[in-house]
Amino acid sequence: xxxxxxxxxxxxxxxxxxxxxxxxxxxxxxxxxxxxxxxxxxxxxxxxxxxxxxxxxxxxxxxxxxxxxxxxxxxxxxxxxxxxxxxxxxxxxxxxxxxxxxxxxxxxxxxxxxxxxxxx
Amino acid sequence: xxxxxxxxxxxxxxxxxxxxxxxxxxxxxxxxxxxxxxxxxxxxxxxxxxxxxxxxxxxxxxxxxxxxxxxxxxxxxxxxxxxxxxxxxxxxxxxxxxxxxxxxxxxxx
Numbered sequence: 001x002x003x004x005x006x007x008x009x010x011x012x013x014x015x016x017x018x019x020x021x022x023x024x025x026x027x028x029x030x031x032x033x034x035x036x037x038x039x040x041x042x043x044x045x046x047x048x049x050x051x052x053x054x055x056x057x058x059x060x061x062x063x064x065x066x067x068x069x070x071x072x073x074x075x076x077x078x079x080x081x082x083x084x085x086x087x088x089x090x091x092x093x094x095x096x097x098x099x100x101x102x103x104x105x106x107x108x109x110x111x112x113x114x115x116x117x118x119x120x
Numbered sequence: 121x122x123x124x125x126x127x128x129x130x131x132x133x134x135x136x137x138x139x140x141x142x143x144x145x146x147x148x149x150x151x152x153x154x155x156x157x158x159x160x161x162x163x164x165x166x167x168x169x170x171x172x173x174x175x176x177x178x179x180x181x182x183x184x185x186x187x188x189x190x191x192x193x194x195x196x197x198x199x200x201x202x203x204x205x206x207x208x209x210x211x212x213x214x215x216x217x218x219x220x221x222x223x224x225x226x227x228x229x
Binding site: 037039045046047048049052060062063064096098104105106107108110111112113 | 121123152154156158160164165166167168171172177209211213216217218219220221222223
């Protein structure tokens with residue numbers, strides 16, 4: 001059974017760095033073709049893809065946010081970590097992690113998401 | 121990497137069919153047959169309902185179907201049911217990156 005769960009602070013202050021962790025089970029990120037992405041949704045707005053990490057440690061970032069994002073993985077812990085620097089109130093959103101397997105380009109399993117509020 | 125364009129809302133009566141469009145560019149929808157669709161009930165995780173334009177994952181109702189023409193992909197929900205009331209998002213692969221649509225709220229009236 002594949003599950004993903006996001007964890008991180010519910011509240012961060014402007015200019016701080018956000019660190020989010022996606023802990024998953026039911027698959028291994030060392031399996032060829034496996035990938036995990038981060039996606040967010042500001043309140044009342046659309047989904048936005050942020051970053052993706054591949055089984056071979058290849059990494060890809062949203063063009064508009066790439067200077068602020070870093071994605072990494074700890075295969076032994078079944079975790080993917082996303083950091084976002086210089087947080088701003090517009091970054092207030094529910095942050096999701098989601099899986100892609102077998103080189104597929106769709107997200108077949110998602111976490112429940114966690115709301116991060118940026119406020120002083 | 122601009123968001124794909126979807127209508128903000130679509131409504132229909134039970135039993136009717138509705139279609140949601142998803143318009144991109146030649147850099148995403150127009151080039152790749154890698155459009156997926158997600159149903160999202162607020163407060164829950166998004167749920168994959170179509171991938172690679174028209175393929176349904178196991179367990180997804182055949183009332184959901186997809187197509188693509190040029191830079192526009194479409195999701196059709198036939199035999200609309202109350203449980204279909206949700207937000208729907210398209211997503212396209214775009215040269216190692218991904219772009220989501222602006223989202224469509226489906227209301228069953």
